[in-house]
Amino acid sequence: MDTRKFAPNLRTLQEIEADKIYRSLFYQSTPDVIRERFIEASVQLHQKISTKERALYYGVIKTVDDLEALEVACRYRKKMPLLTLKFRLMVFLAETLPENQRFFVNERTSFIRGACFTAVSLLRTIYKLCRGFYLLTRLHACIR
Amino acid sequence: MHTVIIVGSGPAGVAAALEFSNQGVKPLILDVGNAKKNNSPGVEGNLYAYRKQYDSFNLLIGKKFQRLSNLGNEKPAPLKLTAPNVGYVTKDAQRFSPIDETGFNAIQSFATGGLANAWSAGLYRYNDHDLEGFPFQEGDLAPYFDTLTQEIGISGTDDDLTPYFGSTKFLQPPLKLAHNSKKLYRCYQRKKAVSRRFGFYLGHPRVCVLSEAKDGRPPCDYSNMEFWQDLPYIYTPLMTLEKLIDNEKVVYRKGVLVESWFEEPEGIWVEGIQTDTNQPIRFKGKKLILAAGAINTAKIVLKTYQDYHTKLTLLDNPTLQIPFIIPSSLGHRLEIDAFGLVILNLIWESTPFNCILQGTILELTSLMRADFFGNLPFSANANLALIRYLLPAMLGMQLFFPASIQKPSSLSLLENGHIHIQGQPNTIDLSKIKGLFRHFRRLGAWSHPLLVMKVPTGHTIHYAGTLPLRSSPEKKYECNPFGRLYGSHNVFIADSSGFPMLPAKNMSFTMMANAMRIADYVIRELKEK
Secondary structure, eight states: OOGGGOOSOHHHHHHHHHHHHHHHHHSSOOOHHHHHHHHHHHHHHHTTSOHHHHHHHHHHHHHOSOHHHHHHHHHHHTOOHHHHHHHHHHHHHHTTSGGGHHHHOOOSOOHHHHHHHHHHHHHHHHHHHHHHHHHHHHTTTTOO | OEEEEEEOOSHHHHHHHHHHHHTTOOOEEEEOOBOOOOOSOOOOSOHHHHHHHSOOHHHHTOTTOGGGGGTTOSSOOOGGGGSGGGGGGSTTHHHHSOEEEESOOOOOOOBTTGGGGGOOOBOOOOOTTTTTTSSSOHHHHHHHHHHHHHHHTOBOOSSTTHHHHOOOTTOBOOOOOOHHHHHHHHHHHHTHHHHHHTTEEEEOOOBSBOSSOBTTBOOOOOBSOTTTSOOTTBOOHHHHHHHHHHTTSSEEEESEEEEEEEEETTEEEEEEEETTTOOEEEEEEEEEEEOSOHHHHHHHHHHHTTOSSOOEEEBOOOEEEEEEEOGGGTTOOOOOSBOOSEEEEEEEEETTTTEEEEEEEEETTSSOTHHHHTTOOSOHHHHHHHHHHTGGGEEEEEEEOOGGGSOOEEEEEOTTSOEEEEOOOOOOOGGGGHHHHHHHHHTTOBOOGGGOEEOOTTTTOOOBOSSOBOSSOOSTTOBOTTOBBTTOSSEEEOSGGGOSOOOSSOOHHHHHHHHHHHHHHHHHHHHHO
């Protein structure tokens, strides 16, 4: 894949990245405060990769819509660790907002609900893994 | 000239200072003394109530993203040291004591009160079994253990672990258990006979956490705030130090990095640098008590002797981190009124390892939920669901092994002034803990060797053994039973450097009692002269 066609500045790419990751996790648009913190916190993660790697990374982010699938596949294939780190970063930041507590804290006891969610999580992961592996084969030139 | 100079203000230094002041001697404490910047007001009430109401970014992540320092870091710090409020604990460590390490993850503190500002609160008495190889016995430490128990305020109780944890004198009642730990403990009580046959004992820990009010300090409020701010019901040596300073029982001189000493017939010169100006400074005393931690005490000794060749032994407890799932708690609501540090202890008289192992069991309620996100194996969105429904059904355990189970690490001083530490990998054979997992399953808690994480060497921060105490020291870098360094008249080692062995038990309390024992001896020697 030729990533040179993705010329917009870094800030715009980071905003797209933040929005896609947040939506993958919470199915909502990103609160401004989280977007700003995400971009600021990303600086230290970017210091660990080269400019070329970063360009490839953002090329992939811009192209792929299902980042959840791509992330889990990358994690299992030990590729593009930056994407996994960005997901973790977003979860850390998102957890600090009061309106997000419902995503992290279960306030009502229900064994059946817990068992169902665990089972669905397993099935969802299998589906996302398959989809992620397919995406990896499509993007093999950009992802290492 | 000062009567006694103590180097370091961690648990050992403060315990020695307490004994000196109790006996009317006013020591000088020299310390770098990084202090906490008190710029953020404390949060009152429960962690989860606060999170529901306010943006908790400053409390949990920090303005400089301190909490995220482990992301992508090849040498991640223990989680407690990444909390935004404890940055000062490890601040400037590489500046004041640079370490070149291989296979070791050294953690140092130059803060007033030392690493104990972020300790896990477990305080255990070494018994005679633990003290095998030491030149003294439990009885020699007993009076100091008792004094410290009264000073600190330790909770615990008489249960199946008393034979391992010793006297229950002066203990406060134990902390209340939360949902999962209560379930596990109840099940253990029902199946005690089977457990005993397996050498498996569960009980309440000994922790420096108040369950009842003491000296103006409130009891534990089960607010889950243990990781996030200083709490008055969790003791740290800083509390005793501040009391001693306020009552003018000690002279505390901060901003001094001690580097070496030299002895004269009538006393000892302690030399160092002033940390703000880098100018040399020296102090004269009759006796010197080194309590700067096993790594830095060893550095001071090696630098004094200008020895760039000797490799000293450095001990640390090999440790495993083991998650447990309690299936019957699946889907349970998160227990928001809980205590998030050690809540139960395990003692396992392990046949496969041929030694006694200790486990500290924690409720996983105080940490951020995001801390677990990266450890779960599912897709991102599925992991979020598991955080909600599976995490409240989990307990964590740290399983400690005696240092003798594997080859020790070594420490030496390089000519550029850096410390070099050659670590040994954590080589614990996980197949040997299958029996332990089988027994936990009987108690309704599930785990698997694949879920176990080997803690990197050095991460446990139980450093010891660099200058061991011996019944009759025969060579340099050994100490006599009262901590006097071989070849010296007036230099005493009061911290864990002097521990010749490291059993599978948190050493802090025994180190403090031993520092008091050594201080007591020094006072007697001063009086005789």
